[in-house]
Each structure stands twice: as C-alpha cells, then as structure tokens.
Amino acid sequence: MHHLWRAFKLVKNQWGRRILAGIGMLGDSAGLILIPLITRDVFDSFTSGQPLAQILATLRNSALYLIAIAVIRGVLVYIEIYYQEGTGNYISHDLRKILFRRVLRLPFSFFDTKKTGDLMSILTQDVDAVRDGTGFVIMLIIVNIFTFVGVTIAMLLLHPLLTLIVFATFPILGCIAYGYSRKIGPLYQNLQQQSGRLHTTAQENISGIRVVKAFTRQKDEQEKFSSENKRFYELGLTIARLSTFAHPVMDLLGTISGWVALTAGGIFVIRGEITFGTMIAFTNFADSLIWPVRDVGWLSEMFQRAIAGAERVYQVVDAKDRLEIPDNQIVKPIEGEIAFNNVSFSYANGEEAVADFSLRIPKGSTVCLLGMTGSGKTTIANLLARFYDPTEGSITIDGIDIRNWDLSCLRSQIGFVFQDNFLFSKSLKDNITMGREVDDALIHQAVEAAQAQRFIADLPQGLETIVGERGIGLSGGERQRIAIARAILEGPPILVFDDSSASLDMRTEAFLQQALNELYQNRTVLIIAQRVSTAQNSDQIVVMDSGTIVEQGTHKELLARDGVYAELYRIQSENMSLLVEAEVNISDHPRI
C-alpha cells in the first residue's frame, strides 16, 4: 500500500487534474441520485390530481432536467475518465522511466539472480497493474463509494424500512462477487502461464523441426503438445464452470433486488405509506446500486494486484548498489598497467569463480587467458571493469585501486569485445558508437581496423543498415567485427577481448588475426582465448583451471615446461602437421 502511494505521488503538480477528476466523479454519482428523483416527480404528477397545465409543466421541466443532466453529466464523466485514467498512464510512464534508469545501472550480480523474464514481467505486467490501480480502479472505487453512500442516504430519507428491505440481497451479492474474483483471478493467471507453455512447446517444436524429423519424434512431440493442450483445456473448463455459474447467479440477485423494490414498494403504496413515484424511484435506486456491489469483487482484486505490483516495482527501484563508491573519485587518462592482487570472487549463489588470483600486466603488453569453459577467465574480465567487485583482494590500474577510479572514467577507457558479440536492433553505426559522439572519420577508421569495411560496403544502406531482431541478420563473424569496431572506436588504452572466433570462416579469420595484431600494439590487451594459436604471440600466457592459475609464462617458457599448455599445443598443431609436411616451406616453427 505504501509503495502504491509512492507511485501515486510520482505525478506532481497535477492537483488541477485531480480536482477536475474528483468533480467529474461527484457529478457522475450525483446524476445517479438525481435521475430517480426526477422520475419520482413524473410519476407522482400522474396521481397528484393537479390541474393538467401544471402536470404538463412538470413533465416538460422533468424532460429538460434530464436533458441538462445528460449533457452536464456526459461532460463530467468524460473529464473523470480522461483525467483519472490519464493519471494512471502518466504514473506508469514515469514508473517505467525510473525503473529502466535503475535497471540500466544495476550491478551484474542482480541479473545473475533474476531471470530476464521475471524482470520483464515487473517492467510490463506489474507496471500495468499499477497503472490500472492508480487509474480507473481508484476512479471506480471512488465513484462507487459516492454512489453507494449518496443513493443510500436518498433512500433512507425517502423510506428507511423499504431501504432495509431492498438492501437484503446486497450482502449476498457482494460476498459472491468478492469470492468469485478471489477464485477466478489466480485461475486466469494459471491459464496465462499454461498458454505460455503451449506457446513454448509449439515454438521449440517448429524451430527444431529438422531435429524432430531427423529423430522421427513426431509422435512423441504430438503427445507432448497434446498433454499441454489438455491442461490448457482443463483450466479453460474450470474457469468456464466457475464463471458460467457465478454470472447467472449474480444476475439473478440483481434482478431480484429490483423486484423486491417493486413488490415491497407496491405493498407500501397500497398501504398508502409512500407515493407511486417513490416506489418507482426505489426500483431505480435499487438498479443503480447493483453494479457498485458487484464491482466490489474485481475492483478489490485489481487493487490487490496493483499493491503487489508496486511492491515488486519498488524492490527493483530500491535495489542496493553492491559497488562501493568512495569519495574523491579519480578521473584521468589511464596508462594501462594492471595488477590483480590475491583476488577471489564468488557469485551470489556461493559458487567460487576465482580464487587467490594474482597477475601483473605491464603497460602495453598482451596477456592471454586460456582455460576450459567455467575456469574463471570471463570473471577476470568482469572484475577488471568492475561489473563485480572482488570478494577478497584488489585490482589496481596504474597503481590505483579500481574502486577509486571514477566508474565511467574507468569503463570508458576499457574497450570490450564480449563473447556473444551482442548487437542491438539499431543501425550498425549506432551499434558502433553506442551513443558516443564521434565524427564519421573515426567510425570509418574503427570499421577498417576491424576488417568490417568490406561486408558493410556490400550492405544496402552501409553503416545505416539496421541489424538484429528488427533488421537484417549478420553472421557470427560479421557480428564479431562490429563488436571489435565498437571496442576500439575511441582508442581505449585497455582492450578486453573475449574471443569467440570459432564462428569465423578460415579466410576471414586470417585477415582478422593480422588486423588484431596491429590493434594490440601500444595497448594493454587482455585476451580470453579459445585457441592456442591466438595465445602464442602474447607476451604472457595464463592457463586457468577452477579459478586459479595453473601455468603462466611466454609461449616458449610454457612449451619448455611441458605442462598443460604444451599438451594443448601439441594436439592443435598435430592437426596441422600433415599440412606442414605438404608445405615444406613453412617449417621454422617448432614441430613436436
């Protein structure tokens, strides 16, 4: 509740709108009280025995009042809906902005523990729940309360006993409506989930249709789909059973309350306690109270959802920044000397990724990390850019603990080529600049250095071509070259290259390798390597396993040591040996 109120306060300086919406709501309810009273006058005039001219005047006035109410109330209801639902829209807009701003700056550890899907559902469904909650739900609740109280007072003033009689069915109606919404809400959520599962099953099957066919799995896939479909059907049927019962029963209670008003009112008319017109007014009042009572159910359900949604939204907004940011942050150009001092790091789930890791990387040198998947190589790169802070130990750049460097100063001087070469659904140019303001010459320089100029030239719109989900698809190699151009755009003194060149074809790779060697000049480079051939030119090779250093040295030193690296090298160059035999000329490298 507290969080929903926080969301509600987001929209400031809107008191004008709120007052207007409030007036609209009052007018909306006032109409519902006035109309039966006018009706009462009309019907009372028939039996009043007044002179005809006076009755006709009453009729005319009543008709005019109704028309005036129709117009004024129409305008007020318009204002009510426009401003109140508008408020909901503004609030959700602001919430999304705040949330997204926060999400963009959340530490990586946050994303490790939360799945993309969960986060998305906060950003979409929960925000929408808050929008509805602060918009039309509040509006309807207020209008319904106004109406209920106003109509009840009017009825009590007219005839208290009749009022009580008419009210007899309302508690039952309210309870049923409330109970129904409580039950049906979760059922609909289950249905939604099941619909998602059905969707996923179909999607997996269709995208993997070749595998399905090659393994002749069609029948089993049919069964799998069919059983998901059955669950979907059963849920649908459960919901239908509940709603096809609850709705007619609620209709029944509504209709009966009208009839109760008519019959009981009729009895009082026959007894001469109330006028004929008052009886008609009571049936109208009874009618206008049915919906406020019926709405109790789903409105409370929607309101609950908004409260829960707001809570989840603010959990993200209030999420703690795990990085310590001390005062007097250093902002200056980086030279490029890096040192890891007894660094250990564990992920939030307790899994230790790096243990007591120490490494010195002199300015301008190239270090290559080798190791199996999961050996901690990528974690080292993540720690260097402060995507995480080490659990123990420290990392320094130019002798200064990276925690003392200004974060954006630090990251802007480290160029990253991430393993997945992620591209956004934007133009190639935007993907390379990532919003940095640089002139075109610099972009072209980076593109050329990354060996990407040739395939970009072949694209219809060149650098303006949109790529990714909403654009054209690039091959793995092309994506990697764009990622490289992105990393070297501003000539960062430190380059981190998480290599996944497995997806390149042979010829391109040869070109790229040459280009990379040039790029490595005059920078401190950290390569996370997939192949020995990349490693062997590095100034230092670090072989990792389970988060620790197994071997360390130059290519020659490590070969001489005859350990893991030498073994790897043997296997990979053996693949070459036959070729080398055929090509006797290239033989100045050691054959083992």
Add this chain to the structure above:
Amino acid sequence: MTTQESNQREGKLRDLLILVPYVKQHQLNLWLSIALMIISSVISIALPMFIRRAVDVHIMGYDLPGLLLLTSIAFGLILVTTSANIFRGRLMAKLGQNSIRALRDDLFAYMQRLPVKFFDKIPVGKLITRLTSDVDALRDLVGNAIVSMVIDTLRLTGFLALMFWLDWRLTLITLTLAPILVFALTFLTARIRKAEDQVREQASLVNANLQESISGIRVIQGFQAEDYFHEQFKIEDYNLLRAGMRAVATYAYFWPTIDLSWLLSTAAIFYFGGQWVMDGTATPGDLVAFIAYTGQFFGPLRGLSQAYRIIQRALAGAVRIKRIMATETEEKANLNPMPRITGKVEFENITFGYDPEEIVLHDISFAAEPGQTIALVGHTGAGKTSIINLLCRFYNPIQGRILVDGLDIHEHELESYRRQIGLVLQEPFLFSGTLRDNIRFGAPEATDEQIWDALETVGLAEAFTKSRITLDTILTERGANFSTGQRQLISFARALISDPRILILDEATAHVDTLTEQKVQQALAKLLAGRTSFVIAHRLSTIRNADLIIVIGDGHILERGTHEQLLAQKGEYWQLCSSQNMAQIC
C-alpha cells in the same frame, strides 16, 4: 505472438465449415443450448410486461394478493432463466473447449507431417499464431459468438415487437435516438479499437526495447551507454504515453454517449408518454416498461457488434488454418519400410533448388562406402547443407536419385529411413524438459546407464557429476542453462544414443571451444566409427581424417579425394587449407 495480423475481411463463411466435424460430435450440446437460450430469451423479453402489469393492475388497483402472486410467478421465471443460463453456459463451454482442443491437436499433428520446405517459407512466429490465437478465435466463435448472436437477435426483435405492440408512437420516438447508439457502437468503437491497436503496437516496441536492453546490459554498461539508452527509451516510452492518452481520450467518449442516448430517450418518454398518460391513451405501466426496454437495448446491440468482430477474426483464422491443412504432407502412402541400412550412399546426377527457378546443386554424383567418413568442404552458400538436406529427405531433388544400399530413398517409407539417420546441427536445438529426455530423444527406451555411458563418451559425465547435474536436471528453453559447448556435446550424446547408421554433422563443432574440442575429437572418433558419416566443418582438424573429401563450389563438385591427394593437387582445397594454416600458425 505479437504478430499483429490484419483482421481485414479474409475468407468466406464457408471456410468456417472446418469446424463442423468438431462441433458435430457435440451437437446434442448445441441443440440443447439453443433450446435453453430460447427459453431464457423469451422470459427476459417478457419480464418488463410483468412489471407493467404489476404497476397498472395491481399497485394502481390496490390489489395486494394479485401483486404477490405476480411477483411469485416472476421470481419463478427468473429462477428458470438462471438455471437455464447456468446449464447453457456449461454446455457451450464444454462444446467450445472440447472441439477446439481437438482442432488444436489435429492442427499440430498435421504440421508434424508437413515437409521442411513448408517451414522455410513461414516464420515460426506466424505458425505459432496459427496454433494459438487463430485457434482461440475459433473457440470464441463456437463458445460465445454463436450464442450471443442467437440470444441478442432474439432479444432485440422481441423488445422491438413488444414495444410496438405496447405503443407504436413511443416506439418511434425512442427509435429516433437510435442513431446515437449506432454511432457509439460503430464509429466510436472502431476509433477506440484503432487507438488501442496503436497502444499495443507501441507497447510491443517498448517491450522489445526493454528486453533487448536487459539482454545486452553488459554491453551497455561496458560502453557507458546507460544515458544514451535511457534517452532513447524515454522517446519510445513517451510515444506509448501519447498513444495511451489518445486511446483514453477516444474511449472517454463512449460511456457518456451511451448514457446520453439513454437519458434523452427517457426524457422523450416522460414528455410525450406523460401527455398520453394524461389523455388516457397510455398507462404509467407502459412508461415503466418502456424505460426498462430502452435501458436493455444497449446490451444486445453491443453483443452483436462484438459477435461481428469475433466472426471476422474467426474467419481470418479459419482461412489460415485451412490453408495449412490443405498443404501436401511429406509422406507418400503405401511405401515399403526401409530395411536395416548397411551404409552405402550414392547420389546419382542430383539437381536441386529450393526454388525450381534457382538451382543450387547441379548434377551432383558421388558414392560413399559403408563406414566411410565423407567431408563436404566449401564456402558458405556452396551447397554443402543442401546435400545434407536431400540426404535427410527434408527436400526432394528436382532430378536424379539418392540410393542407400542400392535402394531409392524416395521409394521407401520415410520414418523407417529417418530412424537410421543421426543429425547434429550447428545449433543443437535442445528442448525444455529433463536432460534425460533430451538425450534419449531418438531412443526413448534408453536406460540411465546407457545415457551416462553416452555422456562419458562425449566427455560430459565428469563435469556434470562435479557440478551436480543429474539426468533429472531441467533444461530451460533451448537449454540456456548450459554453455554453448555443453549444449553441443549434449546433442552429440543424443545422436550417439540413437545409434544411427548414417551420421550427419553440419558444422557441429563450430561452437565448441578448442580446449573442449580435444575431448570432442575423441568423442567424434567414437561417434563416427562403424557408420557412414557426412561432415561439414570449418575446421581442418575435423576434415583431415575423412576417407573422402568433396570440395563444392557454386553447386558443383570441384575436387574430390583424400586430404593428401587434394593437397598434392594444389587446387581449391589447398587454398582453403593454407588460409586456415595462416590463421593457426602466424
């Protein structure tokens, strides 16, 4: 699922006939429902007449017993309607849910039998829409729209008929206000729908942006692009706000307009009807009944306009579903099963194109002896994958024959042939479910022991035991909880367990890092032993040991021979190799 397909008028009513066999099974439900609908409609039409009688005869006539009797009868009738509605609701829900469940199952089963060619042409998202929203549109038709059309038409005509019978003058006066209702239900509703579509569209843009930003968060933070992305997001989010406000502005007209028409007609009934009451040509009860009828006019009209929309959507869905069900399946009937394959594979003058106008393989002939490993080498787009697609019988050649053990594969039953083929693709395509189910995908009867053996062979067993992964570990969508290399190795294990006679590896080692690759190489050797194998690979190490290397360029075979022979030729293969050699040695 967000694929917004045009709801424009596609298809004719007779396309809905595809529903007939499904509905027919439950036709008793349908007829009973219609009978119940008629009962409840007649009662709801008659109830205002009861009110009129109560007012005019019993209340105005001070007849208490009569009033109580009439009320009792009305209560009885209301109870009857309620029971009829409950019963009808259940019957129709059963009818709708059952028939649509069967339709969905059938549609999926049919899709499984369609050739791969079919799946190339239609994006996955659209096919899923067929199975989900299109089928749902038909359910809405069967479950709701048919009922609503019958009830609402009955009620509307019933109301009108009774109103005319009561007082034709008042009826005509109230009808003059009908255009306002019609305006709200047609023009306004259409505009609201359009505005809501725009909101949905804009919302899906915003969501796509969010999703992408979360997936690429490392890149964003790494390049300090938080503000840039935030600015861009703000623009899209602002567009969403504007679209939302436009929708609210349009929508806010709707209820005031409906209220307006109702209040204006009430005013008219009071003014004119009141005069007629005074001159004795109408009764107060007439006015009460009239107000009740005009108040109920809106419901059925709205119901009909919604039913119209549902029918439109159902028609569009029915046409698209029918189109799928009319596509030819890949299996010819009555073919002999393929006997157990020894493994000799021959391509005889094969010409093939995905589009007959565009030939991608020209007159390809080659033969593989049982147990041989054949490597297909060439640049992207040369035609390697097409050869494999033909061998898997995913497509049919335009000319030529493919013989396995001397038998034409197209003259034998598909399933018995494919059972003996193993396929490992660059993208491993794992399915959500347990690790066990994924590995024994091609051999459902495999025991846990066999599965662990397979995992051992591909070198995963140790790593899995270490990280406490069991066969019951659930793979999330596409196995995202495993690394790329592990996923590929799992797909190796999957192929191994199904023990194919012919094994096909299409770029299968591309995602495996070199350090893992040494394990893979050993696994591969075991995988290839004793089977005829076809291998497409970028890596020389995988190709080198093949018994036959076929170099393909532009759909032609350029060279063939062993590694040594081809190197000696110093042709295309030699060139390909030297470029890789450069990469690895320089």
